[in-house]
Amino acid sequence: MGLEEIQVPFVTTTLNAVIKWGRKNSLFPMPFGVACCAIEMMSTLASRFDLARFGAEVIRFSPRQADLMIVSGRICIKTMPVLYNIWEQMPEPKWCISMGACASSGGLFDTYTMVQGVDRFIPVDVYIPGCPPRPESLIDAVMKIQELIDKGQSKSKSVRPKIDSKYEYEI
Amino acid sequence: MSDALNTIIKEKITAKFGEHVLETTEFRGQLAFTVKQDRNCEIAEFLKTDPDLAYDYLEDICGADYLEYEGAKDRFCVIYQFYSFKNNHRVRVKVFLPEKNPSLDSLTCLWKSAGFPEREIYDMYGITFRNHPDMRRLLMPDDFGSNPLRKDYPLKGKGERDRFPKYTVDD
Numbered sequence: 011m012g013l014e015e016i017q018v019p020f021v022t023t024t025l026n027a028v029i030k031w032g033r034k035n036s037l038f039p040m041p042f043g044v045a046c047c048a049i050e051m052m053s054t055l056a057s058r059f060d061l062a063r064f065g066a067e068v069i070r071f072s073p074r075q076a077d078l079m080i081v082s083g084r085i086c087i088k089t090m091p092v093l094y095n096i097w098e099q100m101p102e103p104k105w106c107i108s109m110g111a112c113a114s115s116g117g118l119f120d121t122y123t124m125v126q127g128v129d130r131f132i133p134v135d136v137y138i139p140g141c142p143p144r145p146e147s148l149i150d151a152v153m154k155i156q157e158l159i160d161k162g163q164s165k166s167k168s169v170r171p172k173i174d175s176k177y178e179y180e181i
Numbered sequence: 182m183s184d185a186l187n188t189i190i191k192e193k194i195t196a197k198f199g200e201h202v203l204e205t206t207e208f209r210g211q212l213a214f215t216v217k218q219d220r221n222c223e224i225a226e227f228l229k230t231d232p233d234l235a236y237d238y239l240e241d242i243c244g245a246d247y248l249e250y251e252g253a254k255d256r257f258c259v260i261y262q263f264y265s266f267k268n269n270h271r272v273r274v275k276v277f278l279p280e281k282n283p284s285l286d287s288l289t290c291l292w293k294s295a296g297f298p299e300r301e302i303y304d305m306y307g308i309t310f311r312n313h314p315d316m317r318r319l320l321m322p323d324d325f326g327s328n329p330l331r332k333d334y335p336l337k338g339k340g341e342r343d344r345f346p347k348y349t350v351d352d
Contacts, residue, residue, distance in 0.1 A: 087322060088321075120337060121337065122336065123338070124342060
């Protein structure tokens with residue numbers, strides 16, 4: 011159904027639906043690329059896989075202009091505060107993709123420096139498995155984010171990060 | 182060629198530093214001297230300034246932990262690797278250090294490039310270097326509190342990777 015078939019020159023809808031439609035088709039990703047997953051992310055953005063088909067090609071390196079955080083790569087304990095600061099600087103509503111095994115669970119780096127999954131500290135909406143995931147997986151994740159936007163769901167407000175209580179900070 | 186040089190170096194070092202050289206070993210044609218804890222600077226200066234030896238390049242400094250190692254002289258070891266551009270020849274100098282308050286004179290007075298490896302050793306093993314211009318941690322966060330390359334430090338850490346007091350969300 012093309013719009014040109016409609017005889018009347020206006021469409022009635024709710025403002026909310028229009029905003030959701032706009033948001034989901036113009037995601038501004040903030041790439042937190044720190045490892046090999048970032049290479050796959052760049053490949054996804056480039057012409058072969060072309061994330062622009064999903065309206066998410068405008069990479070914003072300023073968190074204040076972004077609404078989708080893509081954590082691609084391993085996060086160590088020195089990087090985690092930086093990631094958290096950037097996440098906090100992003101305006102609501104915002105979504106987060108944890109890309110790859112390392113960002114989601116620490117991956118094979120079960121050592122003293124590696125954060126065992128960024129979801130311990132920031133709320134993650136969509137996880138991508140793989141080491142590194144194929145660009146198709148990232149495209150699928152972006153489409154999942156679009157579905158979430160359509161449903162009006164975001165974990166950034168509703169879910170608090172789960173912190174292991176046995177590691178209470180002693181002063 | 183190499184063997185002849187080894188003999189010359191051995192003779193020169195033993196003639197000059199006699200009792201301060203604890204052991205001389207040879208492995209695959211490379212000489213290694215084990216020297217006393219407070220003599221590392223003098224021997225390095227001699228190796229650097231002697232016109233025949235001319236070990237003018239400090240290749241690397243590394244640490245080692247000999248915990249539960251059979252036949253080890255002491256707990257820690259700092260190993261210097263020198264290279265002579267003039268003779269195309271390498272020599273190794275080892276210094277063993279006790280478990281309690283391991284400290285050593287810095288080589289930054291001879292080579293500026295000794296600064297970073299010494300900071301790394303300080304970070305990873307807790308060996309302090311006297312007269313170092315900037316004795317801080319190099320890789321780990323400043324408040325890390327442990328020395329991760331010591332053999333008695335657990336691989337998965339002591340809970341540092343889960344502890345981010347300042348960055349947890351509270352509402």
